[in-house]
Amino acid sequence: MSQFPGTSGTPGAPGMPADPAVARRANRLMIAVLAVIAALLVVRAWVGTEVGSGADAQVVHGYGMVFVEQQGAGHVQVPAAEWAQAVAADPAQQRVMVSWPRTVGVWAAALLTLAVLSFLWRDNPVYKLAESVVVGVSAGYVMSTAVWSSLVNQVFGKLAPGLTKAYLSPGLTTTESDWWALVPLGLGMLLLCRLSARLSWVGMFPLAFVVGVFSGWRFVQYVESDLLAQVATMFDPLYVAGPTAAATVGGTLCAVLVLVGVLTVLAYFFFSLEHKGPVGGAARIGVWYLMITFGASFGFTVMGRIALLAARCEFLFDDWLWLIDPAGKH
Amino acid sequence: MSRSIAVLVAGVAAVVMVLSKFIVPMESAETTVAEWFNAAAAIAFVLGGASLLKMNLLTISARGPGWGYAAVTLVAFLATLGVGLFKVGVPPSAAFPDHRMGGTPDAEGGALWWIYEYLMSPITGTLFAMLAFYVASAAFRAFRAKNAAAIFLLVTAFVVLLGRTYAGVFVTSWIPDDVPWVSWLRLENLSAVIMSVFTTAGTRAMIIGIAIGVAATGIKIMIGLDRSYLGAGAGGGNG
Incomplete structure (x- = not known):
């Protein structure tokens, strides 16, 4: 039995083309793309990256290097330009130096990020390795x-x-x-x-004790901060005076819409009465409110994930490859 | 008999937590019980760790499918646990500079901090980031504007997404921002109205519903109607 299943890229497996020839071509194409990217990165490392400016400029051959400065009992990360400045002033200085643990860390983080992203191509051993690492580490x-x-x-x-x-x-x-x-x-x-x-x-x-304590704790918390606090907001005035007529009308309309929304959604969740007649009408309006809420939640979720993706891309291009520098780290 | 005692333990613990909110002399009891809870929960993590060890060791010894990954998980787990328990590489705290164990286990510069910063955080961050692709692809396949409710959902998602980007602001930038009756039509303002009115109403009603549900479950545990936490054969979820 293979210790790392999935290493052979069995045709017909989930995510793999059924035709072995097509699968081989896809694999070759992916390897070629990775090889070209790796070659470009090697060339760029050979050319080097200039950090600092003017007379303090220094060339660094490498990616993901992290510079630190001794502060108190530990070290604090500083921009590469500060290292260039310190070296230009005194080539033998020991105040600002390369942190090899952090540099190795940036490389490990970058490779693991790429390993996880490789799942977008298909499930593969590199992804599974990253998955196993995160389970154990967490x-x-x-x-x-x-x-x-x-x-x-x-x-x-x-x-x-x-x-x-x-x-x-x-x-x-x-x-x-x-x-x-x-x-x-x-x-x-x-x-x-x-x-x-x-x-x-x-x-x-002990399990009963843990469940009992947790339920009692949550009972008080939820009733106090969710149920009572949320119900209390429904007794806010519906007439909201603003600095202009438009603001007054807008504020009042919003307050009314919020009250109507809460009541109609609660009507939708109230199953002791059949959803017919006025209750049915209210429940239908409640469904519309719920759909708008879910749509907004969906939009926010997508935005949040895209922001996370942007942060990971920024890490790869900024911290690791030094291709961009939006925060002035280099 | 043992199940009845367990139900009694859960009920008494829950009632003590509730009463400590209302009876001033019992406030210290709440703190003590909460500390016991935290300590017992910490030992529950030991139980989880032991379970993880057992499961992975069984897979490795049986040379089951993916035993190599089980070995990786095991090594990662033991290494992290070791550096965390022994505070490997943790710089001394400012208050106790001469004491090796003075710093917190995850202090910057320590091995546990390194593991969190460079292994755990990037992998979990990327896993969540990758969901952007799957959420978008699932939405593309599942969302159909078949009725009014579905149209509301789609349009709201579209407006909220656009209203929070530069593109959305640009698209409706021709609408004057200083004319009171029409400025809300700008996408960024419309997005804000949706969040502050419709989403507030929907979320508020859901929070009220959830709180009632939690309170009902709490009462069921207090009076011994809900025994589902004892496992099968304990009278079921509804007693």
């Missing part, structure tokens, strides 16, 4: 931050404040042990019993 990230923020500070810090302060969290303010912290620890241990087939029933108690 799980590890969430788990380690949860351990530090909740377990260390709220459990270990309360059970053994001295040890925790000395070895794990010097900023801990607790000084005396609070044995009530054994309760969440015990609940957590019981939760781990779900991993065992024989003892998984024990895990239902």
Whole structure:
């Protein structure tokens, strides 16, 4: 069994042309395009990129280089022009330097971005590799931050404040042990019993506790900030005085339209009465309001995704390839 | 019997959270229970991690389809967890410059920060960005102006999309912006009217509906009618 399925590009697989000859031609074309792009990038790297201006100008042969400056205990990213300026003043300076971890990071991010975008061509091993990386990394990230923020500070810090302060969290303010912290620890241990087939029933108690707390918490939050607050806005005055007659008419009309919209949409969601007669008419108007809401949401979603895509393209062309410089980073 | 106890635990926990809102001396109970919840949820992440390990190790040991990807996931998970738990490369905090564990695990310059900044964020960002293509292609195939409701949806999406771009502003730039009765017809103003009137009304009604639904579910859990979280054989979602 192949450890990386999909490497052979089986004709007839989803996204692949049924005809093997067509599939081969498509593969060759894609490889040729990638080769031309790679050759152009190599040529550009050989020519180099000029950073800085005037007498401070320096040529950098490479992409994605990140320059940093020592500030306090760590480093802060600075524009490449600042490095050029520092080198022009003192070629042996150590104040502004290349950050190799960040430079490797920009390359890794760029290659992973391209790996994910390759899915637009078709599902392929490079995409699957990026997908596997993000699954593992996300799980590890969430788990380690949860351990530090909740377990260390709220459990270990309360059970053994001295040890925790000395070895794990010097900023801990607790000084005396609070044995009530054994309760969440015990609940957590019981939760781990779900991993065992024989003892998984024990895990239902902490689960019930988590569900109960969450539902009670949400109950209060939703009733207070969503239900009551939203209903309260319906009692705002319908007559909205403005500086001009047009503003007054416009504001009042908007207020009336909002009230009518809320009531008609609620009528649509009210299923205890049959949607006939006046209720049916109101529900129909409610559907129109809902459609306008969904249309606006759709437009916003598309806009948001396109903005994200633009940000990724900007990263590739600015941070990695140095072809553009809208933020003056170089 | 054990299921009844679990239902009782959930009900009591929920009632305590609700009552702590109304009874002042119980406010500290709310904070304590919320801390317990956070700690138990953090251990639930350990459960999730253990489950991920188990699943991927099984795939690798059985040489199942895609075991190479399972190995990549496993290595990525363990490496991230390791650097996160041991705060690898984290610069000391300004308050405790001599303590190696003084900084936060995801502080700038640390290994976990690097992983987030250069691995996790670009991949998730690109995955979401790629949805632009699929949303547009699905919309092209699915949206048909068959009735008034569908026309409303299409026209609104079009107006909101155009109204937020330079092209949209340019298209209706000939409409005077200083004439009160017609200036709303400019696409950027029309988009703003749609958002502030129609979308506000629709969203408000939906929020009210969702809040009523959440409140009803909460009450069902408090009185033990909803036992779906206990799994199959527990009386079903509606008790």
